[in-house]
Amino acid sequence: GAVVSQHPSWVICKSGTSVKIECRSLDFQATTMFWYRQFPKQSLMLMATSNEGSKATYEQGVEKDKFLINHASLTLSTLTVTSAHPEDSSFYICSAPQTASYEQYFGPGTRLTVT
Amino acid sequence: KQEVTQIPAALSVPEGENLVLNCSFTDSAIYNLQWFRQDPGKGLTSLLLIQSSQREQTSGRLNASLDKSSGRSTLYIAASQPGDSATYLCASQGGKLIFGQGTELSVKP
Numbered sequence: 001g002a003v004v005s006q007h008p009s010w011v012i013c014k015s016g017t018s019v020k021i022e023c024r025s026l027d028f029q030a031t032t033m034f035w036y037r038q039f040p041k042q043s044l045m046l047m048a049t050s051n052e053g054s055k056a057t058y059e060q061g062v063e064k065d066k067f068l069i070n071h072a073s074l075t076l077s078t079l080t081v082t083s084a085h086p087e088d089s090s091f092y093i094c095s096a097p098q099t100a101s102y103e104q105y106f107g108p109g110t111r112l113t114v115t
Numbered sequence: 116k117q118e119v120t121q122i123p124a125a126l127s128v129p130e131g132e133n134l135v136l137n138c139s140f141t142d143s144a145i146y147n148l149q150w151f152r153q154d155p156g157k158g159l160t161s162l163l164l165i166q167s168s169q170r171e172q173t174s175g176r177l178n179a180s181l182d183k184s185s186g187r188s189t190l191y192i193a194a195s196q197p198g199d200s201a202t203y204l205c206a207s208q209g210g211k212l213i214f215g216q217g218t219e220l221s222v223k224p
Contacts, residue, residue, distance in 0.1 A: 006158075034212065043204065043214045044159075093158055095212070102146045102208050108158040 002028050004096050006107035013084055013114055021079045021110045023050075023094030029074035030096035034104070035067075038091040050077040050094075084114040117142040119207055121215035128195055129223050136190040136218045138205035143183045150179050150190050151204045153217070159204065163190070195222045 003026040013019050023033055031052045036044040048069055049057040056069035066088075068080040081088055093109040118141045128134055138148070147166045151159040163172045163179040165188065171180040178191040188205055202217045 043216045046211055046213075049211070091156075095159075103161065103164045104149065104206075104208070104212055105161065106151075106159040111156070 002105040004105045004107040010111040018082045023077045025075045025096045033077040033096045036093045086114045089114045117213045119215040125219040127221040138188040140186045140207045146208045148188045153202045
């Protein structure tokens with residue numbers, strides 16, 4: 001199957017700093033990628049849809065100025081958590097669909113801890 | 116608005132048992148339904164994808180069915196093993212992928 005990578009796999013940062021997470025589709029092109037966050041013992045919550053060459057679409061309640069998304073190429077989307085606070089600590093996962101089947105392929109996730 | 120529900124939330128079985136995980140969704144206008152496995156602290160592994168025109172898909176000991184008219188899907192695991200212990204998530208694909216809350220499965224040796 002298709003492979004999606006994320007970097008870093010985990011990051012610890014101080015409150016007030018910004019953190020960038022990368023999501024790459026390794027063997028296919030993705031005009032659209034999705035970003036999710038997951039709190040412990042909870043399911044995945046869709047944050048935003050990343051669109052190559054255009055603005056991301058954010059879900060209701062997600063602050064677009066706090067979670068900056070850039071989809072600069074057909075294989076790379078980045079999520080930047082700006083001015084991170086402890087409540088932003090979470091597991092962030094990206095996914096990319098294969099166009100033909102709509103099957104979603106997920107990255108391994110990034111564990112963010114804000115101290 | 117699509118809502119996806121999974122029952123049970125948690126399940127503990129002895130090794131070797133056959134088991135069924137349930138998933139229901141409110142909007143039948145979907146492209147497909149996908150089942151995933153998630154191990155603690157890890158990302159998602161796709162298990163099975165059923166296109167909206169299909170009724171079921173099989174992979175090894177796993178069989179997933181889809182009944183769009185009733186808004187239900189089931190994941191059947193045959194001859195369960197301790198290595199099957201994980202959280203199983205179903206997700207409906209419309210314009211977006213909407214997840215259920217998951218079933219946490221524990222298979223005891």
